[in-house]
Amino acid sequence: MTHLSKSTNTHDPKIEQAIVQLAHDNPMLGQAAVAERLQQSGLKISASGVRYIWKKHGLETAVKRLQALTAKHEEGLDALKENERRLLERGLVTHQLSQAGLYTELGEDVPLERRQIILNAAAELFSEQGYNRTSMREIASKAGLLPGSVYHHFTSKEELFIAVHKEGFRAVMAKVQAAISKHTDPWESLRSACEMHVNQMFSGTPVDRLTGHSLAFTHNELLSLIKPERDAYEKVFKDLIAALPLAPHVDRSLLRLTLLGAMNWVFIWYKEGKRSTIEIADAIVEMIRKGVES
Incomplete structure (x- = not known):
């Protein structure tokens, strides 16, 4: 009682x-x-x-x-206090990993997953407010970490920018290659690669989306820092176009640049509604393959 x-x-x-x-x-x-x-x-x-x-x-x-x-x-x-900050950081990391479905109980592999949380937080802020207006302290706050924990993994914002894009290009490259591996027909392979390329601009993780958006820009001085990764990715499309059965007079290099330009420009004008990103990618490939003249 x-x-x-x-x-x-x-x-x-x-x-x-x-x-x-x-x-x-x-x-x-x-x-x-x-x-x-x-x-x-x-x-x-x-x-x-x-x-x-x-x-x-x-x-x-x-x-x-x-x-x-x-x-x-x-x-x-x-x-x-120091012990309170550490507990708060650890608790927020656990929550974010759980929400992302990456990890449910903290263990020895936390540093790897914590790195992924930092990359996602940085990608979101870079997308929302730009590289120059984003600080490392803001990234730490977004990730639910102490600034020192971010600097433990990345010594500078520039290094973090490069890491975000390297991770993004690695991920999109893997997805594109997995998509084209399902086909033997060169046109179907190209169509699947283009679907994945356009879709990555609007879906996936924050890292995926930022990488997709960056494909639409060529004059940003920061992009020179990730040129090797971007070139490796574009080579996938160079190889796909090299495999197409085209007329002898076709300039394959110009065709590749035209195709990538058309797809990358989708980021500028696309709004949800009439067509999905997959349908847009298919339409671009279809116009290149069959032309538009009646």
Whole structure:
């Protein structure tokens, strides 16, 4: 009966306020410790009652309480002790990995997955606000990590930009090659490659999308840093076009540039609605193959 009488005090505004305040003042305390401390001050509440109030305010885990604390203080993460910052970082990484379906329990391979989270966060910010307006601190915040953790993996923003695109080109190259491996007909191989190329601009991970968008630009000085990866990717299309049965007078190099230009330009004008990205890619290949004259 004593337990029940304490639990009913979850409706006492004074107790609720004390629990929330203590969550901000000492976020590392567990529910039993909070209940004991409040009981010593004359406020009757059980451990389960504390948890009830925590859940009501979205404070049921230490990570959530630490997030609330950083949001409350202008200093942000600097308001936390070192052990609190590490716990918050670890908890946010776990959450993001779980959301992405990459990892459900932290283990020895966390550094590899943490690197992927950083790449995705950087890709999102580079896409949304551009390279120059994105800082390493913003990338760390987006990834739910401390700036030092980002610098542990990437020494500079430029290095991170290169890594994002290398990962993106590796991924899209693998997808294109997997798509064309299903065909023996050279036109069908080209069609599948083009479908994947256009689709990558609008779907997939943030890294995939940023890489796809970058294919639409040729004069950005940063792209010179990823020229080897871009050239290797374009060689896939060079080989596909070399295999096509074309008329002798056709300039295959010009055909490749025309095809890539048409596909890359989709990023500039495409809006969801009339046609899907797959249908657009198919139409581009069909026009090149059969022409447009009636």
